Amino acid sequence: MTANVIHTENVYRIYSSAAGLTPALCGVSLDVGRGEFLAIMGPSGSGKSTLMNILGCLDRPTSGTYLLEGLDVSKLTDDDLAHVRSTRLGFVFQSFNLLPRATVLRNVMLPLVYTRAGVRNRELRAWKALLEVGLPEELYDHRSNELSGGQMQRVAIARALVNDPALILADEPTGNLDSATGELVMRTFRRMQGQGKTIVLITHDASVAGWADRVMHIRDGRLLTEEQEHAYVTALEARERTGNGGEEAPQEAIA
Numbered sequence: 001m002t003a004n005v006i007h008t009e010n011v012y013r014i015y016s017s018a019a020g021l022t023p024a025l026c027g028v029s030l031d032v033g034r035g036e037f038l039a040i041m042g043p044s045g046s047g048k049s050t051l052m053n054i055l056g057c058l059d060r061p062t063s064g065t066y067l068l069e070g071l072d073v074s075k076l077t078d079d080d081l082a083h084v085r086s087t088r089l090g091f092v093f094q095s096f097n098l099l100p101r102a103t104v105l106r107n108v109m110l111p112l113v114y115t116r117a118g119v120r121n122r123e124l125r126a127w128k129a130l131l132e133v134g135l136p137e138e139l140y141d142h143r144s145n146e147l148s149g150g151q152m153q154r155v156a157i158a159r160a161l162v163n164d165p166a167l168i169l170a171d172e173p174t175g176n177l178d179s180a181t182g183e184l185v186m187r188t189f190r191r192m193q194g195q196g197k198t199i200v201l202i203t204h205d206a207s208v209a210g211w212a213d214r215v216m217h218i219r220d221g222r223l224l225t226e227e228q229e230h231a232y233v234t235a236l237e238a239r240e241r242t243g244n245g246g247e248e249a250p251q252e253a254i255a
């Protein structure tokens with residue numbers, strides 16, 4: 001199959017609440033090929049989590065198309081979306097989200113409860129995923145709350161990998177780690193990419209984004225290339241220097 005892992009076309013997500021309508025994504029068109037490692041950067045409130053929720057099949061676009069490995073997920077039922085999540089996607093979060101009292105191995109086996117594989121087979125697959133992320137074997141029967149932050153995040157990456165997903169989504173995976181440990185985690189992502197995994201990672205940190213093959217930016221729900229982001233920032237700085245409409249975003253830089 002040659003389809004991109006991610007293909008979105010003109011995706012909008014407009015939240016409706018008592019306060020009114022909030023357009024959080026405004027015409028996002030994005031293609032991510034198999035084996036690609038993409039980082040997305042953007043300020044608070046720019047739409048990063050909204051985009052991740054849609055790419056992660058936790059939410060649907062208000063309008064527009066999202067094909068995941070060629071499958072149109074915009075129109076699936078909640079049950080079908082849950083199935084897509086458990087078979088095609090792996091998630092890595094800032095706060096690791098491990099079960100603290102369960103062992104490392106159990107944590108990694110968790111996504112496999114939805115498969116029909118027996119316990120022995122699940123243990124072997126979890127073991128293999130843990131070896132892939134480079135976690136020392138003597139830790140596999142430790143409780144996850146006995147590990148360091150960097151070790152916990154590598155367990156979380158192993159858990160994201162264990163189903164052999166098409167796509168790994170990571171939301172600020174180094175946000176709770178010091179920079180040396182963050183680097184170790186980024187090396188692990190690079191290694192996964194070297195094995196053909198597709199990774200989309202959100203970060204505030206340019207040095208973290210630098211580990212990806214491609215960096216995109218998001219502002220006010222619109223995706224920008226590196227060049228567009230540069231033009232945006234330059235225009236913003238020029239406005240600030242002249243004191244001309246400092247509050248307003250320089251839309252012409254995006255358009």
Ligand SMILES: Nc1ncnc2c1ncn2[C@@H]1O[C@H](COP(=O)(O)OP(=O)(O)OP(=O)(O)O)[C@@H](O)[C@H]1O
Binds near residue numbers: 016017042043051
């Ligand atoms: N459930 C919701 N209902 C209404 N508005 C929402 C909802 N979720 C997010 N928003 C709004 O949508 C916009 C984008 O929010 P989003 O959470 O995607 O930003 P973000 O880039 O992830 O920010 P942060 O870096 O702070 O996590 C914001 O203006 C936010 O207030």
Ligand SMILES: [Mg+2]
Binds near residue numbers: 048049050
């Ligand atoms: Mg967010």
